[in-house]
Amino acid sequence: MPSPAVPITPALPAEWRDFLALTKPRVMTLVVFTALCGLLAAPVHINPILGFTAILCIAVGAGASGALNMWYEADLDARMKRTKNRPLPAGRMDRQSALHFGVALGVGSVVLMGLAINLLAAVILAVSILFYVLVYTVWLKRRTPQNIVIGGAAGAFPPLIGWAAATGRIELLPLLLFLLIFLWTPPHFWALSLFVRTDYAAAGVPMLPVVAGIQTTRRQVLIYTLPMAAAAVAPWPLGLTGAIYGVTASLLTAWFAILAVRVAVSRETDQALMKPERALFKFSILYLFVLFGALVIDRLVLA
Amino acid sequence: MNPDYDDEYRRRQRARAKVTGWLLGGMVVLFFAIAWARMMH
Numbered sequence: 001m002p003s004p005a006v007p008i009t010p011a012l013p014a015e016w017r018d019f020l021a022l023t024k025p026r027v028m029t030l031v032v033f034t035a036l037c038g039l040l041a042a043p044v045h046i047n048p049i050l051g052f053t054a055i056l057c058i059a060v061g062a063g064a065s066g067a068l069n070m071w072y073e074a075d076l077d078a079r080m081k082r083t084k085n086r087p088l089p090a091g092r093m094d095r096q097s098a099l100h101f102g103v104a105l106g107v108g109s110v111v112l113m114g115l116a117i118n119l120l121a122a123v124i125l126a127v128s129i130l131f132y133v134l135v136y137t138v139w140l141k142r143r144t145p146q147n148i149v150i151g152g153a154a155g156a157f158p159p160l161i162g163w164a165a166a167t168g169r170i171e172l173l174p175l176l177l178f179l180l181i182f183l184w185t186p187p188h189f190w191a192l193s194l195f196v197r198t199d200y201a202a203a204g205v206p207m208l209p210v211v212a213g214i215q216t217t218r219r220q221v222l223i224y225t226l227p228m229a230a231a232a233v234a235p236w237p238l239g240l241t242g243a244i245y246g247v248t249a250s251l252l253t254a255w256f257a258i259l260a261v262r263v264a265v266s267r268e269t270d271q272a273l274m275k276p277e278r279a280l281f282k283f284s285i286l287y288l289f290v291l292f293g294a295l296v297i298d299r300l301v302l303a
Numbered sequence: 304m305n306p307d308y309d310d311e312y313r314r315r316q317r318a319r320a321k322v323t324g325w326l327l328g329g330m331v332v333l334f335f336a337i338a339w340a341r342m343m344h
Contacts, residue, residue, distance in 0.1 A: 016322040049340040116337045
């Protein structure tokens with residue numbers, strides 16, 4: 001239910017920029033990039049027009065997830081500094097428009113993927129949208145501090161969809177990429193939640209630092225970094241990639257682990273002074289971009 | 304009615320109509336390209 005802070009009917013129709021903002025364009029950048037890498041790393045040549053269509057469908061599907069997330073969480077967004085200027089909490093758009101927009105994007109992207117690319121990619125895209133909206137947003141986010149652990153799977157689907165779009169199959173390498181993003185999500189989001197925890201607490205979101213405390217969260221960041229490191233490096237010894245990816249993954253993951261250790265041993269409680277947490281959060285984004293970039297270069301060189 | 308309000312209302316409607324038009328045009332081109340690519344495939 002919307003809170004009283006969320007106007008039911010705004011005075012003017014929403015601008016097109018507000019609809020664009022509903023799709024969370026910044027989040028979409030990483031989704032599109034990892035999906036493109038999944039598609040390019042596949043050992044099959046895909047027609048560029050069909051490849052473009054597949055990536056477009058994944059981007060639009062991610063936009064649908066973002067719009068439906070904002071539709072459902074308008075009351076929550078209104079209570080957080082980071083999100084209170086979004087179109088719904090700011091009163092620039094009515095909730096029904098956001099719902100219709102999100103559903104239209106979601107259905108359109110899945111149908112187009114099924115008709116233009118293949119059924120497997122369309123099914124995984126549909127599962128990823130439903131997982132993000134129903135499992136993460138509706139079910140987990142407000143109920144458990146494990147919300148982003150399980151919900152992280154939603155963000156891990158893009159490379160799998162990209163690969164499935166190119167090949168029509170699911171194989172070990174895209175599954176490892178799925179696992180990598182799945183295990184990367186907790187350290188990434190918990191690093192963020194450490195230095196914005198008062199925001200989450202004010203909104204009543206049971207993020208780990210709010211529920212279990214700062215030190216437990218710091219330990220969990222390190223604990224999840226270990227299997228993430230294994231998933232990141234595994235494609236090399238398994239013979240799925242060459243040395244370009246292997247060396248890049250080893251070096252970047254080592255630096256990720258060092259930053260995670262710095263977070264784990266830190267005793268700082270003032271959010272404004274949490275430098276290791278900010279450093280890990282920023283690096284984790286770069287980490288994924290460079291790792292996937294190295295994967296594509298490696299696969300192209302091998303090909 | 305307030306003329307400023309009316310002007311802003313129309314401006315937003317026009318801007319949304321223009322973007323929708325471009326998107327629909329883009330979709331026509333994309334569907335044509337997909338049909339062509341699948342036939343070549």
